[in-house]
Amino acid sequence: MVSAEILERLSxxxxxxRHADPGTSYVARLYAKGTDAILKKVGEEAxxxxxxxxxxxxxxxxxEVADLWFHTLVLLAHEGLSHxxxxxxxxxxxxxxxxxxxxxxxxPAV
Amino acid sequence: MVSAEILERLSxxxxxxRHADPGTSYVARLYAKGTDAILKKVGEEAxxxxxxxxxxxxxxxxxEVADLWFHTLVLLAHEGLSHxxxxxxxxxxxxxxxxxxxxxxxxPAV
Amino acid sequence: MVSAEILERLSxxxxxxRHADPGTSYVARLYAKGTDAILKKVGEEAxxxxxxxxxxxxxxxxxEVADLWFHTLVLLAHEGLSHxxxxxxxxxxxxxxxxxxxxxxxxPAV
Amino acid sequence: MVSAEILERLSxxxxxxRHADPGTSYVARLYAKGTDAILKKVGEEAxxxxxxxxxxxxxxxxxEVADLWFHTLVLLAHEGLSHxxxxxxxxxxxxxxxxxxxxxxxxPAV
Numbered sequence: 001m002v003s004a005e006i007l008e009r010l011s012x013x014x015x016x017x018r019h020a021d022p023g024t025s026y027v028a029r030l031y032a033k034g035t036d037a038i039l040k041k042v043g044e045e046a047x048x049x050x051x052x053x054x055x056x057x058x059x060x061x062x063x064e065v066a067d068l069w070f071h072t073l074v075l076l077a078h079e080g081l082s083h084x085x086x087x088x089x090x091x092x093x094x095x096x097x098x099x100x101x102x103x104x105x106x107x108p109a110v
Numbered sequence: 111m112v113s114a115e116i117l118e119r120l121s122x123x124x125x126x127x128r129h130a131d132p133g134t135s136y137v138a139r140l141y142a143k144g145t146d147a148i149l150k151k152v153g154e155e156a157x158x159x160x161x162x163x164x165x166x167x168x169x170x171x172x173x174e175v176a177d178l179w180f181h182t183l184v185l186l187a188h189e190g191l192s193h194x195x196x197x198x199x200x201x202x203x204x205x206x207x208x209x210x211x212x213x214x215x216x217x218p219a220v
Numbered sequence: 221m222v223s224a225e226i227l228e229r230l231s232x233x234x235x236x237x238r239h240a241d242p243g244t245s246y247v248a249r250l251y252a253k254g255t256d257a258i259l260k261k262v263g264e265e266a267x268x269x270x271x272x273x274x275x276x277x278x279x280x281x282x283x284e285v286a287d288l289w290f291h292t293l294v295l296l297a298h299e300g301l302s303h304x305x306x307x308x309x310x311x312x313x314x315x316x317x318x319x320x321x322x323x324x325x326x327x328p329a330v
Numbered sequence: 331m332v333s334a335e336i337l338e339r340l341s342x343x344x345x346x347x348r349h350a351d352p353g354t355s356y357v358a359r360l361y362a363k364g365t366d367a368i369l370k371k372v373g374e375e376a377x378x379x380x381x382x383x384x385x386x387x388x389x390x391x392x393x394e395v396a397d398l399w400f401h402t403l404v405l406l407a408h409e410g411l412s413h414x415x416x417x418x419x420x421x422x423x424x425x426x427x428x429x430x431x432x433x434x435x436x437x438p439a440v
Contacts, residue, residue, distance in 0.1 A: 006204065043157075044374060044377075050271065053149055061185075063199060065186065066196050068156075069179065080168075086172060090180065094119065150264065154264060164384035224417060228334075262380060266376030270372060281406075289402070289420070292399070295391075295395075296395065300388075306399060
C-alpha cells in the first residue's frame, strides 16, 4: 500500500516554492505567471484526463489524474491552502448521509 | 492535521458501490450511467474549480477541488483503479529531478 | 449551401429573450440564472464536443459543436455582444499573415 | 454589419490546408499532430473563454470565442465537415418549438 504521506511532502515543497526564484523550478515559474496560468493547466489536465479515459488507456489515465491533482495542489498552495483542506472537506461529507447532503447544498455525497 | 486515511475509506466505499443497486446511492447511479456520465462530471467540476478560483472564494474553491478529486476517484474506481495508483505516480516523480523528468517524458516535475 | 443568416436570426432571438420572462423559454431561464450558469453550459458543451470527437461519431460531433456555438452566442448576448463581433475578429485576423499575427499577440492565425 | 462570408472563406482555407506541408502553417502543423492536439486546443480555448467572461473583459471575451470557434472549425475540417453542418443543425432546431425539442432529445432549443 502506498502511503498518503506523499501529499504532505508535496504540499510542503509547493508551499516552500512560493518564495523561490522563478528560474529555479517549474512550479516557481508557474507561481510567477499567476493564477490564470495555473488555472489553464488545471483545465488542460482535466481535458487530458477525459481523453485518456476515452482511449481506455489505464496507465495514461493514472498519469493524467496525477497531473490534475498536482496542478490543483499548486493552485491550492498559491492561495495559501493545501491538500489538508480538501481532505477535511471530503471527511466532513463522509459524516453526512447522501440524502441530507443533497438537501443541504444540492451536491453529491457518496 | 487531517489524516489522509479519508482517501482509503473513500476508495473502499467507491469500490464496494460498484456492485450496489443503482437506486441505492449517487455513485451507484453514476456507475450505471457509464464512463461518459462520470467524465462529464469531471469536466463540470474542473470548470467550477476554475470559476471558484476566479471569484477568489477560498471556501468555494476547496469544495470544488473536493468535488473534482471525488469524481476522479469515482472514475478510477470505475476502471478498477484507486487513489493508490495516483499517489504511487506522484511518489515516483518525486524521486526524479525536474530536468530528468522533463527529458524523459516532457511533463512537469515539481 | 446553408445560409449563414441563421446566425443573424439566432442572435436577434437571443437579444430579444433578454427582456423575456424567465418562465417562457430555456434561454430566458439561463439568463435569469446568470453568467456562471451560462459558463457552466459552455464548459459542458466543450467537454461533450471532445468526447464526441473521441468517439469518432460525426453526427454527434456536429450536434455538440452546434450546442457549443449556441451557448457561446447566449454568453455573448448576455454581455451585449453578438456573432458579429466574433466574425469581425475572425475577419480581422484574415488580413494578417500568420507570422505577423504570431508576433503581434502570440495567438494562432491560419 | 459583418458578412458571415468569413466562415465560408475560413472553411475553404481550412479544407485546403489538409493537403499542405505541416511546416507551412499553424493549421497544417495542427492537422499533422492529429485529433488529440486539436481537441486540447478546443479545451484550452473553452477554458480561456470562461476565464475572460469571469474577468468581465468584453474585448478579450470576443477574442477567446473567436479562438474557440476557429479551433472547432479546424476540428470539423479535420473530420471532413464544415461550418455548414453546424449552421444546418442550428437551422434545423430553429423549426422546432422549445418544448417539442426538449421532449424529442432532451437538448436545449431557444
